[in-house]
Amino acid sequence: PLGIGAGITPFNFPAMIPMWMFGVAIACGNAFILKPSERDPSVPVHLAELMLEAGAPEGILQVVHGDKEMVDAILDHPAIAAVSFVGSSDIAHYVYRRGVAAGKRVQAMGGAKNHGIVMPDADLDQVVADLSGAAFGSAGERCMALPVVVPVGDKTADALREKMIPAMAALRVGVSTDAEAHYGPVVNAAHKQRVENWIQTGVDEGAELVVDGRGFSLQGHEQGFFIGPSLFDRVTPAMQSYKEEIFGPVLQIVRAPDFETAVRLPSEHQYGNGVAIFTRNGHAAREFAARVEVGMVGINVPIPVPVAYHTFGGWKRSAFGDVNQHGTEGVRFWTRVKTVTQRWPDGSALPRGSEDGGPSRVQDAFVIPTMG
Known part of the structure; x- marks a missing residue:
């Protein structure tokens, strides 16, 4: 997981688009901050209430309100690792440039003329x-x-x-x-x-x-x-x-x-x-x-x-960033890759005591703790 992600969503689909974002982000292990449109914020607030009612830990999904001042605060905040945006193309370009300049991963979906x-x-x-x-x-x-x-x-x-x-x-x-x-x-x-x-x-x-x-x-x-x-x-x-x-x-x-x-x-x-x-x-x-x-x-x-x-994702001025929303692309966006390359010289992994009658196999020597 990236840690903390954020979503900035438009007025026209106040349930679907936020859920495109926070559903995948939280499933991938991140906390999420949602800044809905100031034109119709009540549905996103209710979504957060429903998440709590369903048993989500407090703070995993937070809803904040505001206009450009709040958007800029999200884009500039050092603890937020990634931002997803849907709105007009001019604002999408602004969000992309400012977020990337702050070192964030950004996907910003803009306008269309289909x-x-x-x-x-x-x-x-x-x-x-x-x-x-x-x-x-x-x-x-x-x-x-x-x-x-x-x-x-x-x-x-x-x-x-x-x-x-x-x-x-x-x-x-x-x-x-x-x-x-x-x-x-x-x-x-x-x-x-x-x-x-x-x-x-x-x-x-x-x-x-x-x-x-x-x-x-x-x-x-x-x-x-x-x-x-x-x-x-x-x-x-x-x-x-x-x-x-x-x-x-x-x-x-x-x-x-x-x-x-x-x-x-x-x-x-x-x-x-x-x-x-x-x-x-x-x-x-x-x-x-x-x-x-x-x-x-x-x-x-x-x-x-x-x-x-x-x-979901378009081309040209309809989308800024390299990764689409939700689905497999959403999983890629809200996670980062860790690659571990290993080499074990002969004998170096044997447990202490195996030479004098102790456990002869690594799996006998170590107990892996389980959750719960």
Whole structure:
């Protein structure tokens, strides 16, 4: 074990991401300090309470609160050996640089702009159903959302757009207690304004706003931070709204004339977290998976989060550090290797007295104490 590890986690998954970190870290023999998002700290606190209730020793999992001041304290503290982070790419880069400068092991997962490639042979009804969840579920506030769809050929793009509009109209935006709701509000007023600003930026850049989710109001919750689903068409790689992560319920259509362009678009993007391809063609799927410069690939899987025993991690500005989260990579991150090289000259390990009738075998001479 490293000794003491720390995790700095985002607001969007206040249970899952902390458990990715402290579950593996504690199982590997470390104590853990968790600094959750100040926007929703109650779930991580309850996780720590549940750990105590389950019998974990006091102090093995500690939860601390704060913003940048607390983050810096964690990064600078000499007793903390390793730090895991999930958040925006700019902050991830900052955490990585400062933590490494302090001599720590650091993994810092950043933002994303995941693409979904739609080949002409894809099942468009299934694609639309997948996009409805992947682009708009969790209000788009997840690094594995699918906010960019890349149909190959105008015929594919036109057909996809035609099916996507009514599917979006059928989405139900509601509060968390509404079992029929497909997604809820964004995290706060500032983020709602940020997403709406990005929608306006897309309009100003010349993208076609097909469905405008701004101005959405939920009856009885008029002051809530709700945004309706938005759809852009004819987005180009030169647009800033394509280059940056919007982190909201906004889907952008980027039309590709051919397969080569579809491979190049996610490969050349600054983020390399996840990507998906929708096709019935096994050769196209294998070719795409082998060539695309992205860390996690889905084939007819819209949100390609690997199952836990594989690990999670992207490429490029989506991840800083050399080791992925959880799974076998998590075990590597929260432990260090000790290598013992031995050589025993003949006779040097014999117990005292073996020459004159004492024990003749090493195992007879020594008793190994057991735990308990």
